[in-house]
Amino acid sequence: MLKNKRDVAAVVIGGSAGTIQSLLQLLPAIDATVTIPILAVVHVPPRRPSLLTQLFSDRCSLPVREPRDKEPVMRGIWFAPPDYHLLIEEDQSFSLSLDEPELHSRPSLDALFESAADCYGDALIGIVLTGGSRDGARGVRAICERGGRCFALGSDGTDDLAIMPRAAVEAGAKVSTFDEIAGLFRSLGGDTADGGLRP
């Protein structure tokens, strides 16, 4: 799938608060040599302060930050600040917004994924973990329409997909196991032979 990791300019990933455990396994495993931005939306309660950056920066070798408005998108792991939508401008800077929650969520996966699709086109990978809303599906469609690739986390028997990954799959994401997604992240760094997800 990732024949050439230079084809990938950014990864967007998201899910509900219940996916923090998955992220705690995925993100710390990302190699420190990865040069692209990993942009994450987690549905967390709106009140500040967010503990996500602290939780992850202690464990990850890449820098973990919450962006400020118009900050340039650099390498590392970025979390949407609680109670803001996180968007990517075409000049590869972050924009924040306090527009209404989408599908009851702010931040929303759709807002990040759709704006990132406009910015990165076919060089974007989108990953939907799990959750109980359809947030992320519109974003997956936008990424796929521009030639990017999307993956949704399935349990290993793929019958009981949660609402969020199921909606993502209907929108064009490929059902993937946890190990496949972990492999994808591994394949972004260093010169590993592990190609991660196969088409």
Place this chain on the structure above:
Amino acid sequence: MNADEQALLFAIYERRHYDFRSYAHASLRRRLSAALTELRCRSLGDLRDKVLADDHAFGALVRILTVPVSEMFRDADFFRIFREQVVPELHTYPSIKLWVAGCSSGEEVYSLAIVLAEEGLLDRCLIYATDINAQALAQARAGVYPIDRMKLFSDNYFKSGGKHSLSHYYTAAYGGAALARSLTANVVFSDHSLATDSVFSEVQVITCRNVMIYFDRSLQDRVLGLFRDALPRRGFLGLGTKESVHFSAHAGDFAELPAREGWFRRC
């Protein structure tokens, strides 16, 4: 920005004299998409025809594009720092001017006025509260908010170091909470566009919170230039907690207060 978006924004600028051309593109695009649904238009071309022909539809579009959503005492630490670090310096002035730029429906104006009242400064203050959204300004002037919002506002107020109960400042009736008129005795509500108008007065404090997140960098630079010109040296600028001057052309004109809660000082 694609050609249809450009054509719409240019037509609005030329015919309606509202300039949204330098709004941050990613959120503008989402809002235009919301406007298509709400105003039942099939395309941006339809939307353009509609808002040029119909004042009511144009008002609705301005509301959608300027997002009048706010809270009283949003980000309690911002108001705590205002009370603990900004207000003590304001005490040294015989008269004080503040500017709430992009005041929307006024929640922030009342929040600042309450702190100033509690710190014994409100009588000496003149507050300019400006926005381009006429309907939001009317709401701000009226100072009546849905009663079901007051629980959140009260919690925020308490966390910010409020000295009473927020209910001290409002009267509840008919499902609304009406803020005390005394709070706005020295407030001037006025139409002002950060995109096209200029500085109108020197002020000691400016707050402009979560307004510039909707602007692109060129417009942010313009607005921060206005703020630099309106503030004396050591004057205070309060932004949203996720905003910064660091990524603008005027980064060198402001220094951030160490708390990093959105407060800056003019250098």
